[in-house]
Amino acid sequence: MHKGRRGVIYILANQYMPGLLKIGQTTRDPETRVREISRATGVPADFEIIYDEIVSDVDAAEAMIHTQLAASRVNKVREFFRLDVRSAIKIVQQVGREFAVDEGIEAEGVEILPQLEKRMRRWLRREIVSVEFVQFSDLCVLRVIEQPDVTRVDALQTVVDLRVLGDSGGEFGDGKLFSPLRAIQKNVQIFLELDAYSIIVTGLGLLSDEASLHVAHLVEQLSVEPPLSPGWQISSIEYDVWGSAVTDNEQILRLLRASDARRLGQPGHT
Template identity: 35%
Template sequence: MAADEANKAGYVYILVNSSLPGLVKIGLTRGTTKRRAAELSHHTGIPTPFVIAYEQLVADCSAVEKSLHERFANSRESARREFFRITPKEAIDGLQRAARFSPFVDDEDVTRIDVLPIFDARCRRWLRSDLVGLSYLQTPTLCALETTTQEDFRCSNFTIERMDLDFICYHEDGLFKPVIEPEENARRLVALDSYTLIMCFDFIDREVGGWLDERYHKDGDAPYSARASDATWQIRSS
């Protein structure tokens, strides 16, 4: 990736705050949205913290942010502030549409590892029916999971979402780090227990997720694989 292109890439985020009802904040960061939300919560003097409603990694975060600000200009509270009187759903829909024109694409600085076959072998019956792709991505500064879904297989429309993995910790230390070899990070991803998967990601079917959550809180553990002898969800629900 050329230096100027690398400087353009980043996250466009949507934040909400319970102290600011009816408002959403649309901004960008070339770091992590989690860190940016913490900075805003600490420095703005607002009594409650900002919560991430949605984030999207894009190739040109400034252009995507600008397009959203222009789209929702009539709902902007102040020209000097990034707050808009719209619903989170409106903001998320707008960001997803704008991001299609600025996809974060593969290049020499991105390592991509297809993990769908591993999860397919481990728990095919548990995966969302619209899931068509699942990849681990790593750059010199980022570890992410890319999920590709296709709601209608008769159409060629795909939804691609990428999630920064820096929020997943082990003993208060980040589990996924760019300084670690991509293959090792991918191994850590596919080795996550079932309960962690449903708490962190949404590629597990929602009904299965509810069943795994119930099993975890009842037994203190959840089946690791759909092949396990006690993984009876698919039998019970058929």
């Protein structure tokens, strides 16, 4: 198992450079790198991704490929090779097996149910006992575990491919809302900032039917979705003084009312 920076080896072609292939590496989404290369002055047309391979040590893998293809290299300080596509893909695949990603070791997971509950506790389905954001070398998924019957230990696990949330094309410029080449902490942050409507329409199955209907109603009314936190306010207070001596009741109620009044910012009555 090779240790190093995980990344992508890519093979690019350009229609105005027949017979030449560019073989390089990136630790980001390869499409982002292709856009950068294509914007360079002197490039007659955009490059096209012919093949890409995720590897566990992108620097070492690239160096090995370039060494094996030294005889085909057009310029030793450039990444262009005079090579047919089939041969190029074969060599990248061979080296890729030397630097294979071990998902069992490299997969990362973050339990996010506590953060979701902090934001929208009363909106979540009660059956859910775990929500984990899991990031593999080439994929981000959400692993949801629910326990429908609290009297039984049986639980149901659902894994959702987060590519269902589509393309961002925004701040991070990698074309993906959740990129496996981005730090998992950043991906988790993006997920936790999703609005309730996006969570519903993409079928993630996190919100209760009641909450989903409420959000649908807001959308139909073209209203702005209200913040989900704190999401509640005290409208009435009930004091349960069962078990106390009768003579203690008045004192208990008086102290509790004064405490609640202070907490709610109201004048206390003693």
